[in-house]
Amino acid sequence: MLASTARLRGRTAWAYVDVLHTDIVRVWNFPDPHRYLDSKEFKTLIVNVVDKIDVGSVAKRDRTM
Numbered sequence: 001m002l003a004s005t006a007r008l009r010g011r012t013a014w015a016y017v018d019v020l021h022t023d024i025v026r027v028w029n030f031p032d033p034h035r036y037l038d039s040k041e042f043k044t045l046i047v048n049v050v051d052k053i054d055v056g057s058v059a060k061r062d063r064t065m
Helices: 013-028 040-051
Strands: none
Touching: 013 040
16 A cells, blocks of 8 residues: 555655654654564564555545645
């Protein structure tokens, strides 16, 4: 869904997901002394879980906002 609605400007969708994930972990201040939430394995797991969610139809980006 992210790739279909955002103008990626030469970056991969994974780069945007990585930034969003990092921001969420930092802003919400999850206690993570071993930095498991920053691991590639955890991020991949989350992306795979979210990818399986059926969100229905995606808004047309030229009509949104």
